[in-house]
Amino acid sequence: MAASAVLAVLLASALAGAAAGGDIVHQDDQAPKIPGCSNDFVLVKVQSWVNGKEEDEYVGVGARFGPKIVSKEKYANRTQLTLADPIECCDPPKEKVSGGLLLVKRGKCKFTKKAKLAEAAGASGILIINHGTVPFFGAVSYLTLAVSPFCVVFAVLWAVYRQYAYAWIGQDILGIALIVTVIQIVRVPNLKVGSVLLSCAFLYDIFWVFISKRWFHESVMIAVARGDKTDEDGVPMLLKIPRMFDPWGGYSIIGFGDILLPGLVVAFALR
Numbered sequence: 001m002a003a004s005a006v007l008a009v010l011l012a013s014a015l016a017g018a019a020a021g022g023d024i025v026h027q028d029d030q031a032p033k034i035p036g037c038s039n040d041f042v043l044v045k046v047q048s049w050v051n052g053k054e055e056d057e058y059v060g061v062g063a064r065f066g067p068k069i070v071s072k073e074k075y076a077n078r079t080q081l082t083l084a085d086p087i088e089c090c091d092p093p094k095e096k097v098s099g100g101l102l103l104v105k106r107g108k109c110k111f112t113k114k115a116k117l118a119e120a121a122g123a124s125g126i127l128i129i130n131h132g133t134v135p136f137f138g139a140v141s142y143l144t145l146a147v148s149p150f151c152v153v154f155a156v157l158w159a160v161y162r163q164y165a166y167a168w169i170g171q172d173i174l175g176i177a178l179i180v181t182v183i184q185i186v187r188v189p190n191l192k193v194g195s196v197l198l199s200c201a202f203l204y205d206i207f208w209v210f211i212s213k214r215w216f217h218e219s220v221m222i223a224v225a226r227g228d229k230t231d232e233d234g235v236p237m238l239l240k241i242p243r244m245f246d247p248w249g250g251y252s253i254i255g256f257g258d259i260l261l262p263g264l265v266v267a268f269a270l271r
Helices: 111-120 142-160 167-185 191-211 220-226 256-270
Strands: 008-014 041-050 053-061 078-083 101-105 125-129 238-242 251-255
Touching: 101 111, 111 125, 142 167, 167 238, 167 256, 191 220, 191 256, 238 256, 251 256
Parallel strands: 078 101, 101 125
Antiparallel strands: 008 041, 008 078, 041 053, 238 251
């Protein structure tokens, strides 16, 4: 994209509250805080406009160095975005920026060097983008690309052999992977939201597991979790383990929600 066609962006803030009061912060032990580089890695969103028309919104992470990113969208501002030349900004840009943002590509030199060169060119800030993308999926790590075929094969094998007695192993592995993914993506912004979420879920479970039997003659929650009474094969939303020492056999089960909701609060506490 030519620099002349590049457009204004809104550096919207972190997704919730001030950094000390509920921002979504990514902890990275490989990039510890040091004097002059002590900012939190705060999740931010960047809204873009092309020729005055609102376009895509992008999600990124603020840098360790530099001023802190505003946490309220009303304090954010639009500013011109210019494509760096050279694109990696490891050498001084060929043109002055005059206070706007400089869009640079990741790689070849340190972020701090890019920032210093951009500042020397007159930029008020830089926006660093990943350059490794996959069609329809965007930026994808090499590890994800390497693991994906094995994940697809595993899921297909479970679908083929799901009626066998040992299929619970594959079901639990897929379920745990789904739970971990959701906990990584979904974030509880503060303890108040987490407390209300767990309280509502507690009452919700009581009603659909126990009280619903009075009206529907069975536990609706258990029937849904097992995928019962569907026209096709239901997708079980639970983990199950055989009762090894029970003479009657059967499985012990726990629904995804019973792990996910407390897990979201535990993940918040760890952050």
